[in-house]
Amino acid sequence: MKMTREEEEIRLSRRRLLRGDLSGARAPRRPPWALGEARFVAACTRCDDCVRACPEAILRRGSGGFPEVDFARAGCTFCGECVRVCRPGALSGQEPDEAWPWRARVSGDCLSQRGVVCRACGDGCEARAIRFRLQTGGRARIELDTTLCNGCGACLSVCPTGAIVLESPPGD
Numbered sequence: 001m002k003m004t005r006e007e008e009e010i011r012l013s014r015r016r017l018l019r020g021d022l023s024g025a026r027a028p029r030r031p032p033w034a035l036g037e038a039r040f041v042a043a044c045t046r047c048d049d050c051v052r053a054c055p056e057a058i059l060r061r062g063s064g065g066f067p068e069v070d071f072a073r074a075g076c077t078f079c080g081e082c083v084r085v086c087r088p089g090a091l092s093g094q095e096p097d098e099a100w101p102w103r104a105r106v107s108g109d110c111l112s113q114r115g116v117v118c119r120a121c122g123d124g125c126e127a128r129a130i131r132f133r134l135q136t137g138g139r140a141r142i143e144l145d146t147t148l149c150n151g152c153g154a155c156l157s158v159c160p161t162g163a164i165v166l167e168s169p170p171g172d
C-alpha cells in the first residue's frame with residue numbers, strides 16, 4: 001500500500017532516530033537549493049526529473065526514491081538545471097553560495113601532508129579556496145578558505161585518498 005507524505009516523513013524521521021541521528025545532520029545530501037528536509041520530502045514527487053537533467057550525473061535516486069547527491073563522479077557546477085526541471089518547486093534558488101551549507105574540510109589521509117606530491121584538489125577548485133603551504137621534507141599543508149569554498153564537491157571527487165569531507169560549518 002502506498003504511504004501518504006506524512007507517513008513517509010514519519011518513516012524517515014524514525015529511521016534517523018534509529019541511526020542515532022537525532023539532529024538529521026547525517027540526513028541524505030539533497031540536490032542544491034533543496035527546501036528544508038521536511039518540506040523537501042513533502043514537495044518532492046520522486047519523479048527523477050532532476051536526476052535525468054543533471055549534466056554532471058551527480059544526482060541519483062536515493063533512499064525512499066528521493067534524489068541525493070553523489071560526489072564520487074564530479075562536483076556540482078551550480079548550472080541550475082535540476083532547479084529548472086523541478087516542477088513541484090522542491091528545489092528553489094540560484095546563487096551558488098546558497099545551494100547548501102556544506103563546506104570542504106581536509107579530515108583524512110592527505111598525500112601532500114605525507115610528502116607525496118598531489119595537488120588534485122587545488123587544481124580542481126574553481127573557487128580557488130585551496131592553497132598549499134610548503135613545509136619541510138617536501139610536505140605541504142592545505143589551507144582551505146571556507147569563505148571562498150561554495151561546497152561544490154569537486155575536490156572530493158578527485159581526491160585519491162578520500163581525504164576531504166563536506167560538512168556544515170559549526171553552529172549551522
Ligand code: SF4
Pocket residue numbers: 031032053054055056057058059075076077078079080081082083
Ligand atoms: S546544479 Fe547542475 S550540476 Fe549541480 S546538481 Fe543541479 S543539475 Fe547537477
Ligand code: SF4
Pocket residue numbers: 106109110111112113118119120121122158159160161162163164
Ligand atoms: S587531492 Fe586529496 S590527497 Fe591530494 S592534496 Fe588534496 S586532500 Fe591531499
Ligand code: SF4
Pocket residue numbers: 075103104121124125126127128129130144148149150151152153154155156
Ligand atoms: S568544495 Fe570548496 S574547496 Fe572543494 S573544490 Fe569546491 S569550492 Fe573548492
